[in-house]
Each structure stands twice: as C-alpha cells, then as structure tokens.
Amino acid sequence: MQLIRKALFATAIAAGFIANAQASATIQTLNITWYKDGQIIDQGRHIVNDGTSLATYQHRGEQEVGYANCTSAAGTTRLSAETKFVGRSLLIRPVAVNAGKVQLSVSAIDTALDGIRKTGTAECTSEVVDVHGYTASEIPVELADGQTVEVPLNNPSTGLC
Numbered sequence: 001m002q003l004i005r006k007a008l009f010a011t012a013i014a015a016g017f018i019a020n021a022q023a024s025a026t027i028q029t030l031n032i033t034w035y036k037d038g039q040i041i042d043q044g045r046h047i048v049n050d051g052t053s054l055a056t057y058q059h060r061g062e063q064e065v066g067y068a069n070c071t072s073a074a075g076t077t078r079l080s081a082e083t084k085f086v087g088r089s090l091l092i093r094p095v096a097v098n099a100g101k102v103q104l105s106v107s108a109i110d111t112a113l114d115g116i117r118k119t120g121t122a123e124c125t126s127e128v129v130d131v132h133g134y135t136a137s138e139i140p141v142e143l144a145d146g147q148t149v150e151v152p153l154n155n156p157s158t159g160l161c
Contacts, residue, residue, distance in 0.1 A: 027051060028102060034059070034090060036110065041088070048102060054094035062087015065113060067127035070120055077124050084129040086113045095140075104141040110134045 028049040034042040046057040064083040071078050089109040096103045111133030120126045 028097070030057060030092060032057065032059075032090070032092070034088075046092070048092075048094045048104075049097050054097065056094065057090070057092040059088070059090045060085075061089070065116070065129050067116055067129050068125070070124040070126045072124045084131070085109065086111050086129070086131055102143045104143065106136070106139045106141050108134070108136045108139075 027047060030046045030048045032042075032044045032046065033040055042059060042061075044057070044059065047055060048057070049055075063086055065086050066081060066083050069080050069082045071080075087109070089107075091105075091107040093105045093107075094102060095105050111131040114130040114132055116127050116129055118125050119128050
C-alpha cells in the first residue's frame with residue numbers, strides 16, 4: 001500500500017491520498033477530514049480513480065437562500081427568483097493521473113448569512129443576499145506517493161489535509 005498525503009490550510013478541510021495496486025488497475029482513494037478552528041467538522045472517503053475513470057468529490061451542507069432579482073430594460077421589467085448557496089461546500093475534482101501522481105482542483109466555501117436587503121427603485125426592487133466567510137476556487141493540488149504538501153487557502157482558522 002502506498003500512502004500519499006496532502007495538506008491544504010484555510011477552508012476547514014483535511015485529506016490524505018492512498019493508492020492501492022490491484023492487478024493491473026490502480027485504485028486511488030482520497031481520505032478527507034474537514035477542519036475549522038482546530039476541530040473536525042466532517043470526514044469522508046472517496047475513490048478518486050477506480051482504474052477506469054476519475055470521480056469528483058462534493059460535500060455540500062446548509063442551504064440555498066432565495067431572493068428576488070429585478071431587471072429593467074427598454075421599458076420592460078422582469079422579476080426572477082434566484083438562489084445563493086450559504087454554508088459549507090467542498091469540491092475536489094481530479095484533473096489528471098500521471099505516473100502515480102494525481103492532480104486535483106479544490107474549491108471550498110464556508111459562509112454564513114448576514115441577511116437579505118432590498119435595493120433598486122419602487123418600480124424594480126431586487127434583493128441582495130449578504131454573507132460573510134471564505135471562498136477558494138480551483139486551487140491546484142498535486143499528490144504524489146509519500147509526499148506531504150501544504151497549500152495555503154488564506155484562512156488560518158480552517159484547513160484541508
């Protein structure tokens with residue numbers, strides 16, 4: 001059994017990578033532990049590469065917040081219902097596997113709702129969902145056999161290993 005580890009710090013996460021050779025196919029599993037303020041907030045295990053295809057890992061928690069969006073053009077007013085994700089989300093997408101290395105793209109969200117406020121005119125009023133927290137998009141990560149790497153996500157209270 002080969003052990004590959006990766007550390008990402010900043011959005012509440014920890015992940016380890018294990019590659020098991022089975023016959024001619026290599027099964028590659030990602031062990032995920034999500035941290036915030038030094039505490040584990042979620043754990044999981046995901047097969048990233050089953051030897052025939054690559055699979056994305058996604059963890060999503062909390063809620064979609066609905067809001068109204070009003071647009072006005074050429075004398076026509078249009079009101080539409082929209083949603084915005086508020087909470088924690090982790091997306092780990094395998095990009096490539098090459099010679100025992102796995103290249104991943106990591107995106108993470110950890111936000112909280114501050115409120116919904118109105119904006120616009122009396123004839124065309126929209127809502128804005130105000131949130132605070134952290135978002136990291138498409139952070140490139142490469143995991144190699146026996147390697148430990150830390151990738152900062154610019155938020156010291158949360159992390160991914």
